[in-house]
Amino acid sequence: MSSKNAFYAQSGGVTSVINASACGVIETCRANGDRIGKVYAGKNGIIGALTEELIDTSLESDADIAALKKTPAGAFGSCRFKLKSLDENKREYERLIDVFKAHDIGYFFYNGGGDSADTCFKVSQLSKTLGFPVQAIHVPKTVDNDLPITDVCPGFGSVAKYIAVSALEASFDVASMAKTSTKVFILEVMGRHAGWIAAAGGLIEDYGIPVLVLLPEVDFDRDKFIAAVRDKVENHGYCTVVVSEGARNADGSFLAEQGTRDAFGHAQLGGVAPVVANLVRDALGYKFHWAVADYLQRAARHIASATDVEQAYAVGRAAVELALDGHNAVMPTIERVSSDPYEWRIGTADLADVANVEKTMPLDFISDGGFGITDRCREYLYPLIRGEDYPDYDDNGLPRYVTLQNRLIEQKLPAFDL
Amino acid sequence: MSSKNAFYAQSGGVTSVINASACGVIETCRANGDRIGKVYAGKNGIIGALTEELIDTSLESDADIAALKKTPAGAFGSCRFKLKSLDENKREYERLIDVFKAHDIGYFFYNGGGDSADTCFKVSQLSKTLGFPVQAIHVPKTVDNDLPITDVCPGFGSVAKYIAVSALEASFDVASMAKTSTKVFILEVMGRHAGWIAAAGGLIEDYGIPVLVLLPEVDFDRDKFIAAVRDKVENHGYCTVVVSEGARNADGSFLAEQGTRDAFGHAQLGGVAPVVANLVRDALGYKFHWAVADYLQRAARHIASATDVEQAYAVGRAAVELALDGHNAVMPTIERVSSDPYEWRIGTADLADVANVEKTMPLDFISDGGFGITDRCREYLYPLIRGEDYPDYDDNGLPRYVTLQNRLIEQKLPAFDL
Numbered sequence: 001m002s003s004k005n006a007f008y009a010q011s012g013g014v015t016s017v018i019n020a021s022a023c024g025v026i027e028t029c030r031a032n033g034d035r036i037g038k039v040y041a042g043k044n045g046i047i048g049a050l051t052e053e054l055i056d057t058s059l060e061s062d063a064d065i066a067a068l069k070k071t072p073a074g075a076f077g078s079c080r081f082k083l084k085s086l087d088e089n090k091r092e093y094e095r096l097i098d099v100f101k102a103h104d105i106g107y108f109f110y111n112g113g114g115d116s117a118d119t120c121f122k123v124s125q126l127s128k129t130l131g132f133p134v135q136a137i138h139v140p141k142t143v144d145n146d147l148p149i150t151d152v153c154p155g156f157g158s159v160a161k162y163i164a165v166s167a168l169e170a171s172f173d174v175a176s177m178a179k180t181s182t183k184v185f186i187l188e189v190m191g192r193h194a195g196w197i198a199a200a201g202g203l204i205e206d207y208g209i210p211v212l213v214l215l216p217e218v219d220f221d222r223d224k225f226i227a228a229v230r231d232k233v234e235n236h237g238y239c240t241v242v243v244s245e246g247a248r249n250a251d252g253s254f255l256a257e258q259g260t261r262d263a264f265g266h267a268q269l270g271g272v273a274p275v276v277a278n279l280v281r282d283a284l285g286y287k288f289h290w291a292v293a294d295y296l297q298r299a300a301r302h303i304a305s306a307t308d309v310e311q312a313y314a315v316g317r318a319a320v321e322l323a324l325d326g327h328n329a330v331m332p333t334i335e336r337v338s339s340d341p342y343e344w345r346i347g348t349a350d351l352a353d354v355a356n357v358e359k360t361m362p363l364d365f366i367s368d369g370g371f372g373i374t375d376r377c378r379e380y381l382y383p384l385i386r387g388e389d390y391p392d393y394d395d396n397g398l399p400r401y402v403t404l405q406n407r408l409i410e411q412k413l414p415a416f417d418l
Numbered sequence: 419m420s421s422k423n424a425f426y427a428q429s430g431g432v433t434s435v436i437n438a439s440a441c442g443v444i445e446t447c448r449a450n451g452d453r454i455g456k457v458y459a460g461k462n463g464i465i466g467a468l469t470e471e472l473i474d475t476s477l478e479s480d481a482d483i484a485a486l487k488k489t490p491a492g493a494f495g496s497c498r499f500k501l502k503s504l505d506e507n508k509r510e511y512e513r514l515i516d517v518f519k520a521h522d523i524g525y526f527f528y529n530g531g532g533d534s535a536d537t538c539f540k541v542s543q544l545s546k547t548l549g550f551p552v553q554a555i556h557v558p559k560t561v562d563n564d565l566p567i568t569d570v571c572p573g574f575g576s577v578a579k580y581i582a583v584s585a586l587e588a589s590f591d592v593a594s595m596a597k598t599s600t601k602v603f604i605l606e607v608m609g610r611h612a613g614w615i616a617a618a619g620g621l622i623e624d625y626g627i628p629v630l631v632l633l634p635e636v637d638f639d640r641d642k643f644i645a646a647v648r649d650k651v652e653n654h655g656y657c658t659v660v661v662s663e664g665a666r667n668a669d670g671s672f673l674a675e676q677g678t679r680d681a682f683g684h685a686q687l688g689g690v691a692p693v694v695a696n697l698v699r700d701a702l703g704y705k706f707h708w709a710v711a712d713y714l715q716r717a718a719r720h721i722a723s724a725t726d727v728e729q730a731y732a733v734g735r736a737a738v739e740l741a742l743d744g745h746n747a748v749m750p751t752i753e754r755v756s757s758d759p760y761e762w763r764i765g766t767a768d769l770a771d772v773a774n775v776e777k778t779m780p781l782d783f784i785s786d787g788g789f790g791i792t793d794r795c796r797e798y799l800y801p802l803i804r805g806e807d808y809p810d811y812d813d814n815g816l817p818r819y820v821t822l823q824n825r826l827i828e829q830k831l832p833a834f835d836l
Contacts, residue, residue, distance in 0.1 A: 014594045016587070044597040072587050074594035081598055161815055168816060169434070169490050169717035176432045176492035179462040180499055185713060203814070208821065273710075274689055291712035292691075295603060299587035303720055305815060385815035390808070396621070397579055397723060397803035398586060403626065 004106025009042035011112030015155030016072040016301040017312035023068040024316020044077035067402035070391040072301035113142030118355035124329035138331035145196040148357040149349040150333035157308030160200035161385035178238035186290040188273035191244040201242025202373035210236035216246035218370040306387025342383035422524025427460030429530030433573030434490040434719040435730035441486040442734020462495035485820035488809040490719035531560030536773035542747035555737040556749035563614040566775040567767040568751035575726030578618035579803035589627040596656035604708040606691035609662040619660025620791035628654035634664035636788040724805025760801035
C-alpha cells in the first residue's frame, strides 16, 4: 500500500509542552516512514488545513524536531476556531476533504482541549458521513486539566509546578518583609471554570506557608474570606492567596467583574487579583502586593515538570501508534496505575465520550472551609509536578528555544475564504 | 585579643540571592573563628538590633548555612526602617551601642540598597561620634541596580534573567496565538525610578521578538507608543511590551496613577500593565493579555543567574575580609574588568560616596526611539544573566529551600520601644 501523509495541528491556548507532543507525533511518524508519508502541520491550527497552508515538517532537521521537546508554545501556530456541525457548515468539511485529497492525507492528529476534541470528533466522522477515509486521533492538551477520562491533561503539570514553585518563593519573600511591609500577597492564576491550577498553589501549605486558595468551584464568601485572611496574618504574620481567574460570587458573577473603572468611567478588563487586594485593604488595612501570572504560567518551559514533558511526548507518540493500529475517533489518555509510587500508562478514550465534556475538581479535593485542598488532592497533584526537565541555555543566558523554518508546501487548490 | 562578635542584618526589599550574601558572610566568619566570634543576625533587620532580638547563627548547621546560597528571600527577616540622623534621634544610636556592648559586637554587616547604605554609614560613624568601636561594612543588594560605583548590584542579575526568560517564553506563546487571538502582551516589571529591569526585557529583540520597553527614564508619549505597537503588529503579527512600574508621563506622574477606580469611585492601587492594555485596546482594538510579575520576579530563585549568585556570595565574603583588614565605612563592589570575555573582581567603595546616591540607566543604553536598548546595554546585561544555578528539588517536585531555626539569644537589656 502507498503511504498516506499525516496532518498535525495545534489548537486552542498553547502550553509549555504542546511542542513535546508535536515532537512525539513527528518523531514517531518518521520512525514509521514505511507506513506514513510526510507530516504536514497546519499553519495556525485547523485554519491551515482550510486555507491549504500546510507546513512541510520533513524539511526540518531531526535536531530541530527533537528541540521541540524543550520549546514552549505552538511551533506551527495555533488558533481558536471551532468547526460548526456538518449540518451548519458542510462547506468547511468539504474543503477539508478537498485539501486532504489534494495532499494524500490519511491521518489527522489534532492537539488540543475540549473544543478541539469536538472538532477532531467531527473530522473522524468524515469517512462515514462524506465517504472520505481519514483516521482522526486527538492528542490531549490543556492547562485547564478539564478533559474527561484521562487522569491528567498534558500541559497542566507544568503550570501546576510553576504556580506551586512561584507561590512558595513569593511566600518566602513576604514572610521576610511582613514585620514592616507587605502582609498579604495575592497571586492570580488561570482557570476560568475549574480550580485545578489554583489548587496547585495550595500545596505550599505543606511547606509551612499560610495560604488560602479561591476556586471557581466554591462560591466566594467575602466575610469568611476576610476572617480567614485575618486569622492567617494574626497567627503567621502574613498570608498568601492564590486566586483562580474564575473565582465567582454566589450569584455566578466573576469576582473580576465587580467593577473597576478607568478615569473615564469605562469598565476595565481583567484582574481578579486587584479586586481581592482591594477587598483586603478595605476590610483589614493590611499592606498587600499582587501578581498576575497570565501567559507566564503556561509558557514557563524553563520550569516544566519532567512528568508532564514525558506524558506530553507519550500521547503524541501513542496517537500515531493508535492510527497505525487502525483506530479512528479516539484519544490516548494517561491512566494512573498508582500514586505512590507513581505509575502510569497510556490508555484510550473514545472521542464521542470526550468531546464537550468538562471535568471539574472532585469535591473531596477541596478542604472543608473551601480555602484549601485535601490530602487526596495532594496525592493527585504531587506526582504531576515531579521532576525538572530543563531546556538548554545559550551563552547569553537565555534558553535555546527552536524556531522552525515552517516552509509551506505548494498549494494545489483555489483560495478559500474563512 | 579577644574575638569580637559580628552583627549581620538584611534590609529593604529582599531578593532571590540576598541569602547567598548571608551565606558568604557567615561562612567566612566561621572560617575565621580565631578572629571573629559568633555571628548574630538581626531578626527583621536593624529592628532586631534595636529590640535586642538577635538570632544566634552559630546554632545553625553548616549544611543549613550552605543551603542559604540556594534559598530566596531574607532568612532572618528584613525591614523597611531607616535610622534618622544622629541629631534627630540620638536615642536609637545609643541603644545600638548598648546592644553592641552587651553582646560584644565589633563588626556590623548590613545587607541592603541605597537607604541601607545610609544607615550603615551612620553606624560606621559611631566610633567617631559616640566613641564606640565598631566596624561597619555594607553588603550591596538591590534588584533595582541603582547603587553607585559598583558595576552591578547583587539581586539584579537574577531578576533580569527571570524577566528576559519569561518575556521570551510569553512572546513565543503570543506568536502562536496571534492569528486568531492575543496580539499584544504586556508584562509589568519592577523599577520605580530606574529602568534596569525593563531593559532586560529588551534583550529578547535579539531572538526575533517584536518587543517595546517602557522605561522611567523616557517620558511616555502615547501617540508614539501606539504607533510603535501598530507597527510591530502589522509587521510581525504581534507585539510584546515590557513596562516598568515607574513608567511616567512628561509631567512626572506615573502611568499607573492615571486613574482606575473601583465601583465606589475609590482610586485603585497598582498596575501599570492594565493601564497600558486599555490604551492599546482603545486606540487599536487589538486583543491583549497582561501580566504583573511583582514579587515573583525578585523571589524566583529557581531561575537565578549563576553570575548573580556567585557575586552575591562574593560580596558577603569580601565584606568580612574587609572588616578583618581593619576597614570601616566601606562597601565591597563588583568591578567589571571586561565584558567579552566577562571578567570581574571585587573592589571597594567608601560609604560616604554610596549613601543616598542613585544610579539610573546611562542614556546611551536606550535606543533612539526610546522603546528599546542599545548594543552597549546588551553588552552590559548579558554577562549578568549568564549561567543557571538551580536549587535542589525534593521528591514532591518543589525546591528545597531552607528555613532556619532562628533561635534568639538571651536578652540582657531592658525593652526598647521602637
